[in-house]
Amino acid sequence: MNLALPNRGAGYRRERKGWVKIKIIEKKDIKNLLKEAVKEWSVYAPQKNLGGDVWFDALPKQAAELDRALDNIVLEDTDTLISSKDIFFPQLESCFEFNDGKIHETVESSPKLLFGIRPCDLKGLLFSDDFYKRNFEDKYYLSRIENRFIVVKGCIKPPRSACFCASAKTGPFADKGYDLQLVETPDSYLIETGSRKGEDFIKKYKKFFKDCPAGADKTISQIKKIACESIELKVDFQKVLEMMSKDDFVPEENYKRIGERCIYCGGCLYVCPTCTCFNVFDNFKDKAGERMRNWDACVFEGYTRETSGHNPRKEKWQRASRRYEHKLKYDYKLTGMSGCVGCGRCLSSCPVDIGMSKFIQEITEKRKTM
Amino acid sequence: MKNEYIPYPAVIEEVRKETFDTTTFRVRFKDKAFAENFQYKQGQFMEISVFGAGEAPISITSSPSKKGFLEFTIRAAGKVTKGIHNLKKGDSLYLRGPYGNSFPFEEIKGKNIYFIAGGIGLAPLRSLINMVFDNRKDFKHIKLLYGAKTPEELCFKDELEAWKKVPDTEVWLTVDKSCDGWGCRVGVVTELWKDTHVHPENAVAIVCGPPIMIKFAVIELQKSGFKDKDIIMTLERYMKCGIGKCGHCNIGEKFVCVDGPVFNYEQVEQLPHKEGVF
Numbered sequence: 340m341n342l343a344l345p346n347r348g349a350g351y352r353r354e355r356k357g358w359v360k361i362k363i364i365e366k367k368d369i370k371n372l373l374k375e376a377v378k379e380w381s382v383y384a385p386q387k388n389l390g391g392d393v394w395f396d397a398l399p400k401q402a403a404e405l406d407r408a409l410d411n412i413v414l415e416d417t418d419t420l421i422s423s424k425d426i427f428f429p430q431l432e433s434c435f436e437f438n439d440g441k442i443h444e445t446v447e448s449s450p451k452l453l454f455g456i457r458p459c460d461l462k463g464l465l466f467s468d469d470f471y472k473r474n475f476e477d478k479y480y481l482s483r484i485e486n487r488f489i490v491v492k493g494c495i496k497p498p499r500s501a502c503f504c505a506s507a508k509t510g511p512f513a514d515k516g517y518d519l520q521l522v523e524t525p526d527s528y529l530i531e532t533g534s535r536k537g538e539d540f541i542k543k544y545k546k547f548f549k550d551c552p553a554g555a556d557k558t559i560s561q562i563k564k565i566a567c568e569s570i571e572l573k574v575d576f577q578k579v580l581e582m583m584s585k586d587d588f589v590p591e592e593n594y595k596r597i598g599e600r601c602i603y604c605g606g607c608l609y610v611c612p613t614c615t616c617f618n619v620f621d622n623f624k625d626k627a628g629e630r631m632r633n634w635d636a637c638v639f640e641g642y643t644r645e646t647s648g649h650n651p652r653k654e655k656w657q658r659a660s661r662r663y664e665h666k667l668k669y670d671y672k673l674t675g676m677s678g679c680v681g682c683g684r685c686l687s688s689c690p691v692d693i694g695m696s697k698f699i700q701e702i703t704e705k706r707k708t709m
Numbered sequence: 710m711k712n713e714y715i716p717y718p719a720v721i722e723e724v725r726k727e728t729f730d731t732t733t734f735r736v737r738f739k740d741k742a743f744a745e746n747f748q749y750k751q752g753q754f755m756e757i758s759v760f761g762a763g764e765a766p767i768s769i770t771s772s773p774s775k776k777g778f779l780e781f782t783i784r785a786a787g788k789v790t791k792g793i794h795n796l797k798k799g800d801s802l803y804l805r806g807p808y809g810n811s812f813p814f815e816e817i818k819g820k821n822i823y824f825i826a827g828g829i830g831l832a833p834l835r836s837l838i839n840m841v842f843d844n845r846k847d848f849k850h851i852k853l854l855y856g857a858k859t860p861e862e863l864c865f866k867d868e869l870e871a872w873k874k875v876p877d878t879e880v881w882l883t884v885d886k887s888c889d890g891w892g893c894r895v896g897v898v899t900e901l902w903k904d905t906h907v908h909p910e911n912a913v914a915i916v917c918g919p920p921i922m923i924k925f926a927v928i929e930l931q932k933s934g935f936k937d938k939d940i941i942m943t944l945e946r947y948m949k950c951g952i953g954k955c956g957h958c959n960i961g962e963k964f965v966c967v968d969g970p971v972f973n974y975e976q977v978e979q980l981p982h983k984e985g986v987f
Contacts, residue, residue: 434714437760440801444712474967475952478712591983616956619949623761630714630764635956642957643985645947646787649920651960651985661959661984669962 361555362530362541362548364521369528370409372547373398373454377405380452380488383426385419386411395423395456414455414521418498422460422612422682423453424467427483430609431633434479434619438627445629446478450486455521457498458510459682461491463612465516466676470615488536491517492528495562497570499687503696506576507681511566522559529555529562572683574699580677582702583668589660589702597663597698598656600691600709605636607685607694608662613670613678616642637661663698713952716758716803717743722778724798727864731784731829732794733770736802737777749773750811751837752943752971756951757781758803762792766948766966769807770832772839779804782832782864808951809970812837812941817848817913824853825926827898827918831855831864833943833970834917839868842875849877852905856883856898856922860891881905898922899929909934916942920987927974940974944986960984 364372376382382398386408393413399405436443456464464484471480493512494502504510513520518537521528529551532538541548582588608614618635622628635642638658644650652658670678679695686694697708723735738744749755749769758764765787771780785794796802814837822841826834841848853872857863863882873880881901883894894900898918907914907930914935916926923942930940946958946965958965961981972980980986 442715444715475713476710477954478710481710619764619955621761621763628761637956643947651987657983657985673962
């Protein structure tokens with residue numbers, strides 16, 4: 340799981356002992372930094388769109404469009420509707436083109452700079468990296484992450500009321516896996532360096548970064564402590580993992596009740612940073628076409644339905660249970676990590692108010708929450 | 710990095726009709742060296758592409774003891790399998806694999822073997838059956854218990870006749886609906902327990918068929934005294950990628966495509982049945 344730290348060498352170990360000073364960048368300099376960075380990277384940053392929603396999108400390269408986009412960047416603690424997973428695992432992508440029997444592979448590997456992703460989403464990415472490397476390697480995903488630079492923006496206040504990263508120990512600040520991490524203060528960001536690549540980045544764009552006055556590390560600890568306390572939603576995450584690891588722990592009635600309430604829209608799976616399921620199909624016309632894949636969801640009735648019509652998970656509740664058991668039980672059993680990163684998007688996006696945190700409360704506190 | 714999703718071109722060199730909707734295709738990779746070096750194990754499957762129709766996982770029915778070609782017995786059921794049925798000798802299709810684990814072979818040497826199959830479920834077993842017959846002296850008594858809907862729908866009819874003639878080998882057939890001249894039993898596969906003795910001593914049972922058939926075959930085998938670990942089956946599951954990524958074939962933390970498709974019943978029992986194993 341050291342993907343974000345490929346150059347981990349002697350230099351990096353020195354940094355961990357605190358030899359690298361905390362840097363500082365003025366908020367007003369961020370635009371100029373990104374203007375420089377787009378020359379070398381595909382830069383992704385949270386931007387407010389016409390509808391007022393914040394999406395993690397690529398910055399355009401042309402000057403006029405770039406200026407407009409930079410004005411729309413939102414680094415404050417605003418809800419990004421879906422996680423940044425679609426940069427590496429797009430909702431719809433081409434696997435290869437075929438023309439009269441000839442196959443042309445479509446693999447994308449441009450250098451990508453993620454500016455301002457949240458610690459929970461970083462955790463989701465690291466989790467997915469591991470998944471796509473396991474068993475057979477997935478070239479499409481792994482090519483996209485080949486040259487990836489991650490700037491995390493820690494959350495001062497939880498962007499969603501459903502956030503429970505402090506309980507899941509995935510936020511509100513990242514402890515590893517990033518190249519740089521921004522810690523917000525009123526006029527500037529204090530910058531923690533998490534890798535050799537991060538150090539090189541600061542050297543390269545040194546005109547934007549200054550040394551911090553003494554005591555910055557104490558300021559950072561203080562900010563992180565307050566940020567942690569500002570997350571009101573708390574669940575007993577470790578307890579649920581332990582309880583779920585016992586076979587058949589959750590009573591069937593719970594799943595049946597959730598199964599009755601769920602409307603099977605798949606929204607929770609689309610917004611989830613660690614959901615990786617996909618469907619495969621061909622687009623085809625006149626001997627030429629493309630093999631495509633797109634997001635799929637285990638709550639859909641057709642997800643397990645076989646050609647004969649037989650469906651091993653034909654009951655709604657069987658499909659509703661799969662999501663909870665996968666994230667909290669099987670992922671944990673297989674990797675020692677939970678597949679839930681505590682971002683809370685499943686709850687905040689759910690039309691019928693079902694979500695992972697409520698499920699955890701229901702199990703650990705033995706009370707009906709949904 | 711190898712792109713596991715890219716299939717390799719192959720050509721259909723023989724088409725044999727098994728039943729009104731089921732056909733066996735013999736294919737060979739176009740690249741000669743690749744075809745000769747290609748290896749697979751009994752019970753594994755390939756992802757077969759017909760561009761435009763899509764891709765589907767199909768078990769290899771030929772025996773690994775025969776090299777150079779692959780055989781697939783395919784029922785025209787969905788978009789891809791119908792697409793394959795539209796192809797004829799000399800046409801191209803595209804393959805990647807082999808994927809999945811395999812039936813035990815070395816481990817079952819010296820044992821009595823019961824093959825229990827329903828319908829097209831005989832196709833994946835045929836790979837192991839022919840491998841066993843190619844090494845006949847290494848195995849004890851062999852019984853095949855095979856059921857289909859009608860006599861017409863029995864696959865591999867010539868081979869069924871040939872297998873009967875192998876020493877120490879019995880072939881027992883049954884159909885749901887008989888026709889004139891049918892001399893065998895009428896009823897589901899487990900009805901064959903009335904025709905022949907099914908004994909667990911030094912034996913393994915290898916089962917493949919529709920989910921409901923597997924379920925009842927397991928019950929009968931257990932009643933006959935078979936231990937769960939000696940009941941071996943290959944599971945069917947809706948599958949897309951074949952390499953443990955797309956998620957469709959997951960049961961608990963297992964992927965049928967990577968951890969299976971072959972499981973013994975002891976392993977099957979440990980899968981979360983609420984997720985629907987059969």
